[in-house]
Amino acid sequence: KNQVEQSPQSLIILEGKNCTLQCNYTVSPFSNLRWYKQDTGRGPVSLTIMTFSENTKSNGRYTATLDADTKQSSLHITASQLSDSASYICVVSSQYDYKLSFGAGTTVTVRA
Amino acid sequence: ETGVTQTPRHLVMGMTNKKSLKCEQHLGHNAMYWYKQSAKKPLELMFVYSLEERVENNSVPSRFSPECPNSSHLFLHLHTLQPEDSALYLCASSQGGSGRSYEQFFGPGTRLTVL
Numbered sequence: 439k440n441q442v443e444q445s446p447q448s449l450i451i452l453e454g455k456n457c458t459l460q461c462n463y464t465v466s467p468f469s470n471l472r473w474y475k476q477d478t479g480r481g482p483v484s485l486t487i488m489t490f491s492e493n494t495k496s497n498g499r500y501t502a503t504l505d506a507d508t509k510q511s512s513l514h515i516t517a518s519q520l521s522d523s524a525s526y527i528c529v530v531s532s533q534y535d536y537k538l539s540f541g542a543g544t545t546v547t548v549r550a
Numbered sequence: 551e552t553g554v555t556q557t558p559r560h561l562v563m564g565m566t567n568k569k570s571l572k573c574e575q576h577l578g579h580n581a582m583y584w585y586k587q588s589a590k591k592p593l594e595l596m597f598v599y600s601l602e603e604r605v606e607n608n609s610v611p612s613r614f615s616p617e618c619p620n621s622s623h624l625f626l627h628l629h630t631l632q633p634e635d636s637a638l639y640l641c642a643s644s645q646g647g648s649g650r651s652y653e654q655f656f657g658p659g660t661r662l663t664v665l
Contacts, residue, residue: 479658
């Protein structure tokens with residue numbers, strides 16, 4: 439069973455609307471959690487990184503939250519734009535280990 | 551751009567062909583990685599090189615053969631592949647390798663199709 443589960447698998451939203459993506463993980467001991475954005479035909483690019491002590495972090499219209507107790511994270515996209523259409527991947531690191539645990543991603547499609 | 555380049559961007563090959571994927575990083579990192587990305591699946595780690603030594607070989611079939619001649623370059627040699635090997639192959643680099651968790655910077659990937 440994968441240690442990082444993302445939901446939904448895909449979603450479609452209208453331009454200007456908000457959406458929230460979910461990530462649940464079982465990786466332990468936890469080190470940090472990153473959200474990556476992957477545009478079609480490109481490699482993933484880091485959006486945010488959160489450590490154990492951080493609850494919220496923003497990067498422009500992207501806001502990530504982390505609840506280390508329940509091992510859940512979310513990525514909120516505000517006022518979506520067509521350029522937000524991409525796959526969003528949750529990636530969790532464990533302490534003392536270079537290996538990353540990847541979620542399968544959520545594909546977001548923003549329509550005009 | 552992330553500072554990691556990959557060539558070719560697209561590759562179509564028959565099962566009897568031999569080809570190579572190339573990755574180059576311009577970030578001064580000392581660890582490099584190969585991942586396989588299949589549709590609807592999480593990224594799968596294939597190989598890890600730290601300071602030009604292979605530190606991870608994740609039960610990858612021998613038809614995939616990595617090579618790391620220096621800390622800036624990484625190759626993936628392919629031979630007698632199967633159709634199920636069709637995927638996006640991503641290269642990444644990071645400041646450190648084994649024992650620490652550093653951000654990995656990804657290249658744009660090579661879209662491989664095996665006929």
